[in-house]
Amino acid sequence: MKALDRKLLRDLRRMWAQGITIALVVASGIAGFVTSLSAVDSLAMARDQFYAEGRFADVFASVKRAPRAVEESLRKVQGVADVQTTLEEIVRVELPLVSDPVIGQMIGMDLRNPQRMNRITVTHGRALTHLGVGAQPHGDIEVLVSQGFAQARRLEPGDEFFATLNGRRRRLVVVGHAVSPEFIFAGLWGMPDVRGYGIFWMDQDILAGAYGMDGAFTRVALKLAPDASLPVTIEAARQVLARYGAREVIGRVNQTSHAMLDNEINEQRVLGTVLPIIFLGVAAFLFNVVVSRLVATQREQIAALKALGYGNASIAAHYLKMVLLIVLAGLVLGLGVGDRLGEGFTHLYSELFHFARFEHRLAPSLVMISTAVAVVTAVAGAMNAILSIVRLAPAEAMRPPAPGHYRRTLMEAIGLRGMSPSVKMIVRNMERRPWRTALSMGGVAVAVAIIVMGNFLRDAIAHVVDAQFTLSLRGDVTVWSAEPLDNAVRLELARLPGVRSVESTRFVSVNFVNGHRRERGMIRGYAARPELYRVIDMDLRQTLLEGRGLVLTDRLAEKLGLRVGDPVQVEVIEGRAGTVLLPVGATVREMMGLNAYMDRDALNRLLGEGDIATGYVLSLEPGREAEVLEASKALPRVAGAWSKGTMLRNMEEISARNVRIMSSVLTVFASVIAVGVVYNNARIALSERAWEMASLRVLGFTRGEVAALLLGELAIVTALALPLGMGLGWGLTQVVTRLLRSDQFQFPVVISPATYAWSCLCVLVAGAVSAWVVRRRIDRLDMVSALKTRD
Numbered sequence: 043m044k045a046l047d048r049k050l051l052r053d054l055r056r057m058w059a060q061g062i063t064i065a066l067v068v069a070s071g072i073a074g075f076v077t078s079l080s081a082v083d084s085l086a087m088a089r090d091q092f093y094a095e096g097r098f099a100d101v102f103a104s105v106k107r108a109p110r111a112v113e114e115s116l117r118k119v120q121g122v123a124d125v126q127t128t129l130e131e132i133v134r135v136e137l138p139l140v141s142d143p144v145i146g147q148m149i150g151m152d153l154r155n156p157q158r159m160n161r162i163t164v165t166h167g168r169a170l171t172h173l174g175v176g177a178q179p180h181g182d183i184e185v186l187v188s189q190g191f192a193q194a195r196r197l198e199p200g201d202e203f204f205a206t207l208n209g210r211r212r213r214l215v216v217v218g219h220a221v222s223p224e225f226i227f228a229g230l231w232g233m234p235d236v237r238g239y240g241i242f243w244m245d246q247d248i249l250a251g252a253y254g255m256d257g258a259f260t261r262v263a264l265k266l267a268p269d270a271s272l273p274v275t276i277e278a279a280r281q282v283l284a285r286y287g288a289r290e291v292i293g294r295v296n297q298t299s300h301a302m303l304d305n306e307i308n309e310q311r312v313l314g315t316v317l318p319i320i321f322l323g324v325a326a327f328l329f330n331v332v333v334s335r336l337v338a339t340q341r342e343q344i345a346a347l348k349a350l351g352y353g354n355a356s357i358a359a360h361y362l363k364m365v366l367l368i369v370l371a372g373l374v375l376g377l378g379v380g381d382r383l384g385e386g387f388t389h390l391y392s393e394l395f396h397f398a399r400f401e402h403r404l405a406p407s408l409v410m411i412s413t414a415v416a417v418v419t420a421v422a423g424a425m426n427a428i429l430s431i432v433r434l435a436p437a438e439a440m441r442p443p444a445p446g447h448y449r450r451t452l453m454e455a456i457g458l459r460g461m462s463p464s465v466k467m468i469v470r471n472m473e474r475r476p477w478r479t480a481l482s483m484g485g486v487a488v489a490v491a492i493i494v495m496g497n498f499l500r501d502a503i504a505h506v507v508d509a510q511f512t513l514s515l516r517g518d519v520t521v522w523s524a525e526p527l528d529n530a531v532r533l534e535l536a537r538l539p540g541v542r543s544v545e546s547t548r549f550v551s552v553n554f555v556n557g558h559r560r561e562r563g564m565i566r567g568y569a570a571r572p573e574l575y576r577v578i579d580m581d582l583r584q585t586l587l588e589g590r591g592l593v594l595t596d597r598l599a600e601k602l603g604l605r606v607g608d609p610v611q612v613e614v615i616e617g618r619a620g621t622v623l624l625p626v627g628a629t630v631r632e633m634m635g636l637n638a639y640m641d642r643d644a645l646n647r648l649l650g651e652g653d654i655a656t657g658y659v660l661s662l663e664p665g666r667e668a669e670v671l672e673a674s675k676a677l678p679r680v681a682g683a684w685s686k687g688t689m690l691r692n693m694e695e696i697s698a699r700n701v702r703i704m705s706s707v708l709t710v711f712a713s714v715i716a717v718g719v720v721y722n723n724a725r726i727a728l729s730e731r732a733w734e735m736a737s738l739r740v741l742g743f744t745r746g747e748v749a750a751l752l753l754g755e756l757a758i759v760t761a762l763a764l765p766l767g768m769g770l771g772w773g774l775t776q777v778v779t780r781l782l783r784s785d786q787f788q789f790p791v792v793i794s795p796a797t798y799a800w801s802c803l804c805v806l807v808a809g810a811v812s813a814w815v816v817r818r819r820i821d822r823l824d825m826v827s828a829l830k831t832r833d
Contacts (some may be wrong), residue, residue: 046352046360049343051590053364053808057332058817060725061368064328067154067718068372068420069379070711072412076380078314079659079705080138080404081387082307088397089226089303095398097162098223099126099263100294101276106616109260121270126159127220127259128152129249132524135681136204136211136242136318136673137195141668142688143519145239147228149261159263160224162243163398165189166201167218167405170245178754180212183244186220188228189396191217191240205723206243206251209678209702214242221396224263227302228396236393237692238684288615290551291561300339303395305784312781317708320492322415324485324715325372326423328722329365331481333427347503357430362421369420373413373497377404380412390700468754478723482762486664486805488613490767490775498775498793500701505792506633508577517574518667519546521674524681529653531679536675545574546655548642553613556602564802565612567642575658577639580631580790587641591627597785598636599629614649622648637685709804716808724756724816749820753813764802771801 075571083733110126116125129150137144147606151157153172170184187197203217220419225241252257262283266275273292281292294300309403347357381404388402404794472479529546538546548567553560568575577585577593587593594604601832604610604626613621630639646654662670667685738748772793779789 044284046347046356047049047363050360050363050367050773051616054367056341057725058422060722063333063714064325065368065372065375065720066714067321067325067328068369069376071325071419072320072373072376073383074321074707074711075314075318075412075415075454076377076404076408077383077387078310078318079383079408080380080389080402082310082314083408084384084388084400084402085310085391085395087403088395088400089307090257091399092156093222093223094398096163097159097265098294098300099159100266100272100293101279102266102294103262103279103283103288103291104130104299105176105260105262105283107255107260107287107791108262108283110257110259112259112282112286113262115282116264116279119264119275120281120416121266121272122264122276123267124158124265124268126157126263126265128260128261128263129246129253129255129259131207131249131253131672132682134206136206138203140195141671143671143682143684145236145682145684146242147203147240148207148249149241149243150249151243158439159265160222160663162186162222163219164218164220164729165398166192166215170217170243172245182215184217184246185214186218186243187216188225188241189219189221190228190236190393190769194217195235195240205513206675207249212252212253213807214244220397221770223299224297226395226397229302235692236691238689241339243608249782252278253814264436271675272387281743282474284615287385292562292616305787306391308784309782311762311779316778316781317492317495320417321711324488324719326419326483328718329368329420329423330427331478331726333361333365333424334430334465334720347535350687362424365420365424366417368415373416376416377409377412380404386703390703403695465754467751468758472755472758479759482719482723482759485723486716486760486763486809487767487770489719490715490764490801491771491807492715493709494771494793494797495774495778496705496712497800498771498791499798500705501791501794501797502779502790503701505790507690509580509582509633509790511686513582514576514578515574515686516576516661517686518662519670519674519683519685520657520724521660521683522657523655523681524678526651526654526656527679529655529678532655532810534677535658535674537671538660540661540663540670541660543574543657543661545569545572545661546642547575547657547659548645548655549657550614550645551616551651552638553615554598554602554638555611555613556604556608558714559602560745561601562634563636563638564639565638565645567640567645568638570641570643574661578632579632580788582632585628585630585639587639589641591640592624593628593630593639593642594626595635595637596614596629597632597783597788598638599626601785624648633790635787636785665716684775712801713804713808714806719811720756720809721812723759724752724812725819728752728816728819745820749817752820753817756809756813756816760806764805766782767801767805768798771798 110127113125113127114124120759131148133146133148135144135146151162151170153170164186166188166189170186182202191197197216197219199216199218203214204211205214206212220243222241228241229235229239245258250258264275264279266272268706276291280288283291321413323520347353381402384404385402388400432517523531526548532544532546535541546569550565550567552563552565553564554640568587570578572587577587579585592610594602594610599605602610606626606628608624608626609622609623612624640648643653644657646652646697667687671683671685674680738751772791775791775793779791782789
């Protein structure tokens, strides 16, 4: 073994604790990078593979009722390669021993012709059979159940439950579990509620017979030719379907399941890139600090090596090897931890997104990128120190460093007196090395900021839930109808036992058009001064609709290029279809969706349809929810109902747990940063000031007094870094929320005092542990050896 290699091993053995802490910081960055991106890559790969196998459609349209003969007209549309129609209905589902309301989406399948698009894959049990038990017009109906709902409700082949089809209660029999490219994510109105919302596939003939829809369809999917223009095809299909009450004609990008899946992938790519960059930036800082201080403490050794004939390249390579060995240890650990955490995150994804096959995969390209990023970061961080080795002349290196230039401290200069000698020594040492002090504070501040960022997600979700389910939706139960009804239904609902008040709503599907810009949307008609369903912005303030006309969310107005007072063309695509020109009366900053609002009475007048409603929000007496839900089943014009409390419980079962897991992982990684920064600074300071501390011990200072000089500086740095870190955390959340902003969701920047306190506590504990380890080394300081290090 070469002499320099033996020296390298001795150096690593002497500084093993520092090497481990730096390697852990590198491992945290690599693990965060690999965790997020491997899970997202696995998700994207499963999506692409499932889309290809299931021949996921490119365009989707819903109609009120259209004859199957329209298929031929759609096939003639320019750019259309294939057409597939289905019959779909929303129904109420009753599960045994389950009192919570459950909504089902019934999809009729043509069992005589194989599916050409949006193919269903049976993952458990068997497929549906035509003319089997389920084909009897008045007997039990065989159904396939969406995998997520079946797993959440523990439904197995042979289990039975009931559904209300067109006012008639029918028994359904489960024959298997299934997944489809259309419903990788299945939730009511985009909410992740696998317990309260399920997809059910059945024989199309039976569903058509139940609703009097023989020879008709309500949903159509289009596959485009390779050279087709999506906007042109959508517009042509809209014209064909307009006379049949086309509610929407959308591209894949706006399809609910795809939009939610795509949004999740984009969000995790942002988090999986931004946060690891911060970790690796801290690692680069630590490499620079450690190698620089190591060079400073080994000046005489470097001079001796040069005098013995070792060239600059050999000496630089020696220290570069040290850096790369530490990086290698962190890289191996980070890849291993990241692979395991990525597998865990993939499992969490599998509870929200359902595929025929979904396995975690660590791509070789990701390993190569991680390796390259780690090596480049480490070399960049240590390069300045390594170059200083090359430039160090032997004669200069033989001389000890020049004594520091001490003067009055800044606090003394501005008139603060009465400092003890120990405090003066600490402050003077910090002022003498301002860059080291600033960088140390920055490292600790980053640790605080990352913990703030990790726990901010929990605060943001709590804020969203409070805004949407406490301040906005103040009712307890919401019911809706399949078709617009006379508002007299409100009186029937008000007479149900336990109902305190009822508020009517009217939702109308429209297209907003401003020049060449077009957005599909819905005008939500609420009461002018609502009590049960209100418009709440990101600052938790209410926006009244009375006298405001059309109110748009800021994101919708931005996409359409509109400002308050500008006119917008509104194409009504249901009921009495037509086009009206409305001025934008106001905009509101909301968290979810691209929404538009109007006073319900004004909306009805605009449409000329009288006092019409499509939904009702009920406020109930405490403890009467189950009774009201049961009673609402007897109302034939009520198509479905859902409970706010049940939906919240179902959402929190998955969402809250996932957020807690992510916050915990980020907290652990950030604590590693805090330990790495505090411990390395303390060890380096101890190495640099060992002679000084030994001298003070000889002069009669106690161990505690000597330790206070070193650890006091760390305490001041940490104390100053905490508020800086809280501010940095707030700024980081601002940046991340802007990067995560999408049409579906915008996170509010809300950080609770408890999050700031928890972030500071985690860093203080990490700092205290590091200080305790360093204090033990100070107590074991060999004064004789330390005093021999100076000439």
